[in-house]
Amino acid sequence: MELYKQIKWLILIIPTLTIWIWEFVRHEYLLPYLSMDAGNWLSPLIVFLITLLLLTKLFAILETIQAELQHSKQLQAALQERENLAKELHDGIAQSLFLVSVKLDQVNQNKEQNEQLLSIKKTVLEVNEYVRQSIAHLKYPPEAVTVPGENSISDLINEMHLDSKVKVEYKWPITEIDLTVKEKLGLYEFLREGLRNIRKHAEEANHIRIRLETREAGWRCVITDNGLGFAGNPLLKEGSYGLKFLKEKTFELGWELDLRRESGRTTLSVLKKRQVEQR
Template sequence: MSYRWLKWLILWIPTLTIGLWEYVRHAFLLPYISMDLGNVLAPVLVFIVTLTLLRGLFKRLELMQDALQRERLSKSSFEQREKLARELHDGISQSLFLLSVKLDSLEHAHTPEGVRQTTEQIRGTVRHVYEDVRQSIANLKSSTAASPAEGPWLTAIHSLAEELRAAGGGYTAEVNWQLPEHALSDKEKVELMAIVREALMNVRKHTHEAHVSIACYPLEGGAWGSFHCIVADTGRGADAEQLEAKGRYGIRMMRERAKQMGWSLRVKSERDLGTRVEIATEPLSDI
C-alpha cells in the first residue's frame, strides 16, 4: 500500500464509520435503540474502529516514514561521498600527478640551477596538495557535522576571518555580515560557507599582506532568503587568463557549488588591484 493511500484511509475511515453507523441506525436500529443511546454509541464505535484498523495503518505509516528518513540519510551520505570524490579528483589527484611529473623532471635535471628550480616547483605543488587536503577535510566536516542552524552562524563567519588573520601572511580581515541566520536553509548555509572558505583559501594561496573584506547583504526587494555576498582582497590579483588556467581548482569548485544551488558567481581580478568574488541568488548583472 502506498504512502498516499495510507493517508487517505486514515482520513476517510472515521468519516465512513460514522456515516455507515448513522445509516444503519436510522434504517434498521431506530425502533430498538433510542436517539440518546445511539449518540453515545457513535464515538464508542469510532474509538473501537480506530483501535482495530487505524492503529495498524498508523504503524505502517511510521514504518514508511522511517524508511524514507533512512533513504534521505543514505542519499545525503552518497552525495557527500560524491562531492568529496570530485574534490579529490579535481584538486588532489591532479596535483599528485603534477608532482610525479616534476619528480621525473628532477631526475633528468643536469644543472644545479635546474635542480633548484624543479625543487622549488615540487615544494609549491606539495603546499598546494596540503591546502587542498585541508580544504577537503573542512568541507567534509562542514557537511557532516552539526547543522549550521544548531550554532551561531555569524560566529562561524568570524572564525573564518580569524583563521585568515592567524595564517601568518600579514592579512587583515573585516566582516560585515547582515544576512539573518534564519534566512537560509541548512544546506544553503553549508554551501555558502564552503564558497566563502574557498575564496579565503585562494587569498592565502595566491597573495600576501592583503586586506580582506567579507560582506553579505539581503537583496532589497528580493524574495526571502535572497542575498549578495562579496569576498574582496587588496592583494596582487591576476589576469583573467590566469583565473581560468589549469590548476585553478578552487575557482572551479566555487562555480560548481554555486551552479548546483542555482546561484550566480562572479570572480573579478586585476593585477595589483586585488580579487573580488561575488555570490548572489539573483543574476549579478541585475544587482
C-alpha cells in the same frame, strides 16, 4: 520504537475497551431507561465518536513516527554512501597524489626541469588538498553542515590561518535569508575559497572585508582585499583548480560568480537572484 509499540496497542485496545465499558454501563445502569434497539444504535455511534476523537490523533502520531523512521533510514543510507565514496577517494586518489608528491621529491634534475617539477608538485599538492577537504565533507551528513553565523564566522577565519597582521571585517545577516542544504555547502565553499586565495595569492593584503548583502531581488556575498591584485583572469588561469571548482559549483546552484579589481581592491562575489514566480 517503544512509543510506536504503545500506540499500536492503544489503537487495538481502545475500541474494545470502549465497547466493554459502554455495555457494562448500559446493562447495569441504563437498561430501565434505554430500550434495546436504542442501545444497539448507540453502540456503533459511541465507537465512531471515540475513534474520531482519539484514534485519529493516534494514527497521526503513528504516521509522523513512520515518516521520521523512513527519513532516518534514508539519511543513514545516504551517509553510508558518502562514507563509502570518502573511503574510495582516500584509498585511490588521495594516496596516489601523495605517492606522486613523494616521488617528485626524489627526482634530481637540472634547474629548468626542477622549476617544472616544482610547478607540478605545487599543482599536485593543491589537488590533494581539495580531495582531502572533499573527503572530510563526505564523512558528515549534509544536514550537519552549517554556514557560520555572526558569532562563529571567526572560526572559519581562524581555520584559514591568515596572517595576524591582516584585519578582517564582516557583516553577516545570515538569518535574513533562507538557504537549502546544498546552498549552505556552496556558500561555505565560497567563503573558504575566497579566504584561501587571499592567503595564498594576495600579496601585501592587510585588510579583508566580508559582506552578505540582502536585497529584494535576492542576496549577494562579497569578499574584498587590498592586496596588489592579479594579472589576467584567474578564473581562466591554468592550475587554478580552486577557482575553477568554485565557478562550476556556483554555476550548478544558479549563482553568478564575479572576480574583478576595482577601487584598489580585489573583489570576489557571488550573486543569488530570487526567482520570480510565474503567474
